[in-house]
Amino acid sequence: MSKANELDAYRAAMREWLSANLPRRSGEADGIPTEVAAEEVAAGRIAQRKVYDAGYLGINVPTEYGGQGLSNAHQQVWVDESAGYDVPLPAGIASIVTMRVVLPTLLHNAAEQQKCEWIPRVLRGEDIWVQLLSEPDAGSDLAGIRTQARRDGDKWILQGTKLWSSGAIHADYGICLARTDQNVPKHRGLTWFKVPLRDEHVTVRPVRQVNGSEEFCEEFLDNVVLGDEMVIGSVNDGWKVANSMLMFERGAGHIDLSPSTSESRSKHASDLVELAGNGIASRCETARGRGSGPAIAAQRTKDWVHEVLTRRVTARLMSGAANPATSALIKLSIGTRGPDRAIAGMQIGGRNAIAWRSPGSAGDRAASNYVYGRQFAIAGGSNQIQRNIISERVLGLPREPSYDNEKPFKDVLRDAQKWTAG
Numbered sequence: 358m359s360k361a362n363e364l365d366a367y368r369a370a371m372r373e374w375l376s377a378n379l380p381r382r383s384g385e386a387d388g389i390p391t392e393v394a395a396e397e398v399a400a401g402r403i404a405q406r407k408v409y410d411a412g413y414l415g416i417n418v419p420t421e422y423g424g425q426g427l428s429n430a431h432q433q434v435w436v437d438e439s440a441g442y443d444v445p446l447p448a449g450i451a452s453i454v455t456m457r458v459v460l461p462t463l464l465h466n467a468a469e470q471q472k473c474e475w476i477p478r479v480l481r482g483e484d485i486w487v488q489l490l491s492e493p494d495a496g497s498d499l500a501g502i503r504t505q506a507r508r509d510g511d512k513w514i515l516q517g518t519k520l521w522s523s524g525a526i527h528a529d530y531g532i533c534l535a536r537t538d539q540n541v542p543k544h545r546g547l548t549w550f551k552v553p554l555r556d557e558h559v560t561v562r563p564v565r566q567v568n569g570s571e572e573f574c575e576e577f578l579d580n581v582v583l584g585d586e587m588v589i590g591s592v593n594d595g596w597k598v599a600n601s602m603l604m605f606e607r608g609a610g611h612i613d614l615s616p617s618t619s620e621s622r623s624k625h626a627s628d629l630v631e632l633a634g635n636g637i638a639s640r641c642e643t644a645r646g647r648g649s650g651p652a653i654a655a656q657r658t659k660d661w662v663h664e665v666l667t668r669r670v671t672a673r674l675m676s677g678a679a680n681p682a683t684s685a686l687i688k689l690s691i692g693t694r695g696p697d698r699a700i701a702g703m704q705i706g707g708r709n710a711i712a713w714r715s716p717g718s719a720g721d722r723a724a725s726n727y728v729y730g731r732q733f734a735i736a737g738g739s740n741q742i743q744r745n746i747i748s749e750r751v752l753g754l755p756r757e758p759s760y761d762n763e764k765p766f767k768d769v770l771r772d773a774q775k776w777t778a779g
Contacts, residue, residue, distance in 0.1 A: 360430075364430060364434060367434055368434050368438060371413065371438050371439075374413070375438060375442050379408075379442040379444065380442065380443045381441060381443070382441055382443045389446065389450055390449035390450070392449065392570065392571060392572060393447075393448060393527065398447050398448050398527045401446065401447025401448070401452070402447045404445035404482075405447055405481070405482030406482050406483075407445075408445060413439075414481075415476075416435055417429050418460075421473060422464070422473060422476040423477030423481070429675065447482055447485065448485045448524050448528060449572075450524045450572060451487050451528050452485060452524075454487055454488060455485050455486045455528075458488065458606050459479070459487075459488070459532055460476065461601075462598065462601060462602040462605060463475060463476060463479075463532075465601050466589055466598045466601060471551075475551075483529075485527060485528045485530075486528060486531065486532055487523060487525045487528040487531050487532075487554075488522060488523075488602070489504075489522055489532065489534065489576060490521075490522075491521045492504060492517065492520055497742045499534070499599060499738075500543040500544045500547065500599075501543060502534055502535070502547070503536065504517025504519065504533070504534070504536060504578065505517055505536055506535035506537045506583075507537075511585065512583065513537075513550065513582070513583045513587075514580050514581070514582060515533070515535055515581040516579065517535065517578050518576065518577055518578070519531070519533065519575065519578070520573075520576075521575075522573065522574045522575070522576060523572055523574075524572065524574070525554060525561050525574035526561055526563055526571075529554060530551055530552060530553055531552045531554055532550075532551060532552075532589065533549065533551075533552040534548075534549055534595055535548055535549075535595075536548075537592055538766075539765065540765050541593070541766065542762060542765060542766065543762075543769060544596045544762070545594075545596070546766060547593065547594075547595030547599070548591075548593060548594075549589040549598050550583055550588060550589065551583075551587040551589060552578065552581060552583070552587070558578065558582070559576060559581055560576065560577040561576050562574060562575050567728055570729075601681065603684070604682075604684040607687050607688035607737065607743075625656075626656040626657040626660055626698075628722070628726075629653045629698070629702060629705055631719060632702060632706055632723060633650075633653060633705055649704075652701040652704055653705070659697065659698075660694075662690075663690045666686060666690055667690070670683055670686055670687055671687075680750060682746050682750035682751050685746040685751070686743075686747060686751075688737060688738060691733045692734040692735075692739070693734070693740060695731065695733045699726045699727040699729075699731075702722075702726050702727060703724070703727050705723070706720050706723040710723040710724050710727070711724065745757055
């Protein structure tokens with residue numbers, strides 16, 4: 358059977374299974390759930406196991422790690438065919454982090470035994486992971502983290518605080534960056550650990566945001582004891598792992614290489630089209646020539662450009678033809694599009710995006726998007742950080758001056774304290 362015929366048969370079988378086993382996605386369910394109840398998580402794990410048992414999770418993951426061992430082309434078939442279905446995400450955004458960021462990071466950096474033990478549990482929905490990265494004093498400067506991991510015999514003792522971990526309240530484990538050596542420059546003394554979030558020495562607490570969401574959490578690590586089997590990658594070489602993880606976080610871990618079609622292009626700025634279609638725009642604004650058409654056209658164009666950019670960068674990264682730092686282009690596109698889209702929504706919504714009749718209405722969503730519009734301009738590395746990465750590591754321009762890149766981290770802290778004291 359030719360490759361094309363094999364993929365056609367694979368697609369046909371998948372369509373039949375999806376139709377018989379998963380509900381169609383409704384318009385209201387198009388977004389990724391950021392908050393889920395405990396019973397929904399439990400039910401979602403069972404549903405994910407059903408997808409896995411059917412052979413549609415871990416499609417391009419090697420068989421020795423619990424996957425199907427098929428090609429990226431087979432994975433693309435799943436991306437295409439499952440798009441209209443309510444695919445199980447047991448912990449909402451945390452499940453997205455698990456599958457799109459943590460899973461590929463483990464595949465690239467974990468030891469062989471770790472991959473054989475951990476990845477099948479991830480695919481079956483038994484283990485949900487989140488990232489333990491940012492801290493109260495270290496956000497965009499990830500190498501400035503202060504969470505400590507000190508050696509105590511054959512164990513590691515972790516102490517510190519993490520912040521802005523999406524969906525951690527429902528997660529089982531965190532992939533945690535900690536400092537294992539303060540006597541070297543900040544990028545060289547870092548190590549990654551697998552941290553059980555149900556441990557008695559770990560406290561996970563939701564963070565309530567201005568829009569009422571509690572998607573993010575903070576974690577307090579109070580002398581968490583871990584063995585060497587929980588170390589991911591090499592000790593003090595965590596920045597190497599961090600670079601690969603950030604590549605996936607910026608969008609390069611999600612395979613979608615399907616060509617742009619008239620159907621996919623019709624979905625661009627569909628939320629804004631819905632706003633305009635519901636007659637939300639003010640008649641007075643339309644009469645003054647400030648209707649919604651130009652705003653929608655601009656956002657649809659940006660959606661299309663983002664789609665093409667993501668596809669091209671991902672293809673080059675997957676083939677090894679591009680520097681991993683190129684993924685910053687995807688993140689910058691996301692970070693600049695969000696605020697523009699939020700403003701456009703308010704312009705189209707007009708007064709109905711300021712006061713609306715019922716929760717969940719188009720005006721309500723436009724207002725919420727505006728309040729939350731700058732999320733991706735900051736989260737996962739600010740737009741300014743992405744521009745620095747692109748200029749220095751993609752274009753090869755001179756590095757921005759830095760006073761602490763070659764200074765032992767303990768000296769960086771000491772000098773910062775002196776400067777703060779006055």
